[in-house]
Amino acid sequence: MRSRVLCGMAATVALLVTGCGSDGGAKPGDAGAATAAAPGAGASSAPAVFPVKVKDCAGKETVFGSAPKKIVTSNASSLEMLxxxxxxxxxxxxxxxPGKGTLPADVADAGAKVPVLGDMVIPKEKLLGSGADLYVETFADMSGGMGGGMGTAPTAQEYQAAGIKRVFxxxxxxxxxxxxxVQDLTGVEGDIKNLGQVTGTSAKADALVADMEKKVGAVKTALxxxxxxxxxGYFFFDFDAGTKQPMAVxxxxVANAVITLAGARNVFGDVDGDFKPVSWEDVVAKNPDWIQLGVRNRGSDAENKKAFDDAEKFLREFPATKGLKAVQEGHFVRVGSEVTTIAGTRNADTVQQIAHTLFPDQVKDAQ
Incomplete structure (x- = not known):
């Protein structure tokens, strides 16, 4: 299923973003320009040098002669990165x-001050009239249409007329x-470096990526x-997407990469796509060894605990799942949805947390 359709679904039932296995790094461009590359290219660790050329998924370049001054983000993923x-x-x-309590503590106050232009997709007129010179697009496909009930996106000509450049x-x-x-976090790391080049914060981007690589590298060595x-076998149970029909990752x-790096095997890793509705019969047939209780952050430890408890209670009492190996053995992973399925620096922390839960003797440290 194409990303634009699934993101429309995510707006209603799931996790708001989709994933792909691109590198998104940077390489020197012509005339001294720094290029934020398309998938498959390496990422430069050098400071940003303008002009910066950014490629979209189809390889089309957008050139930035200077760092943008007014940025609009499509959702919490790109907002958190910035x-x-x-x-x-x-x-x-x-x-x-971002929902209450979902941003990390060090940026939560700053994030709370960002005006909300749309509880879901930003209305076309509001986006074009925002005064932005950059729009960071997290989940639209490259056709320019949002589809899936997501509304009508501005055309390339309308973006240009409004003076808004886009980064995907x-x-x-x-x-x-x-x-x-997608089996690693190079795509996420590439995005962080690309945004660092575009915004002139490459040094910080390099430091963030180095920290992610250190954490994931430690897990890789331990396992x-x-x-x-x-x-x-590992099943991400998207409790908030509803229990009538499970949603497979x-x-x-990006969660597939997180699960893989943590030393597990995504039982729906044979699904060619990001999210897919499956049946409980499908889950039973996979009979996972571990189940992650995928709940969104409720804003407090007490409310989060209750949500995890509710998800576990459902699996223990639902006739189709109470006999699963993971349920019988109490193999539940209590790590939230956002840090698992939304691309960002905290994906590396989630790798550590899951690996520590599954392999406590080998992976001693967890965030």
Whole structure:
């Protein structure tokens, strides 16, 4: 299923973003320009040098002669990246705002001050009239249409007339073009570096990516002795998407990379796409060894605990799932949805947390 359709579904039932396995790095361009590259290219660690050329999923370039001054983000994923980069003071609005308690503590106050231009997709007229010179697109496909009940997107000509340039997050907006399953975080890291170049915060971007690589590298080293056939089967149970029909995480969603890096095997890793509705019979047939209780942050520890408890209670009492191996053995992972399925720096922390839960003897440290 194409990313634009699934993101429309996510607006109603799930997790708001999709994933793809792109690198999104940077390489030197012509005439001394820094290029934020399309999938498959390496990412430069050098400071941003303008002009910066940014490629979309289809390889079309957008050139930035200077850092943007007024930025609008399509949802919480790109907003959090910009806040982490120190460019939050330039964000003048967002769509799909982060829920209560979902932003990390060090940027939560700054994030709360960003005006909400749309509880879901930003209305076309409001986006074009926002005064932005950059729009960071997290989940639209490259056709320019939003589809899936998401509304009508501005055309390329309308963006140009409004003076708005666009940057697409390769790790979330390019699902349909991803050449292979996403099994690492290079796409997310590439997006962070690309935004660092565009906003002139490359040094901070490099530091964020280095921290992610250190955390994931430590897990990889700790689990080096775990054979592929010993990886436990893992099901991400999207409790907030509803219990009537489960929503599976496929091989192009960033969660697939998180699960893989944590030493597990996504039982729906054979799904070619990001999200896909499946049946409880499908879940039973997979009989996972572990189940992640995917709930959204409720805004407090007490409310989060209740949500996790409710998700576990459902699985223990629902006739189709109470006999599953993971349920019988109490193998539940209590890690929230946002840090697992939304691209960002905290994906690396989630890798550590899941790995520590599954392999406590090998992975001692967890955030």
């Amino acid at each position: 806040l982490k980069l120190g460019a939050g003071d330039r964000v003048i609005g967002t769509g799909f705002p 997050l390769h790790s979330t907006a390019c699902t349909a073009m991803a050449p292979a399953a 080096a002795g775990v054979a592929a056939d010993k990886r436990p 496929g091989d192009r969603q």
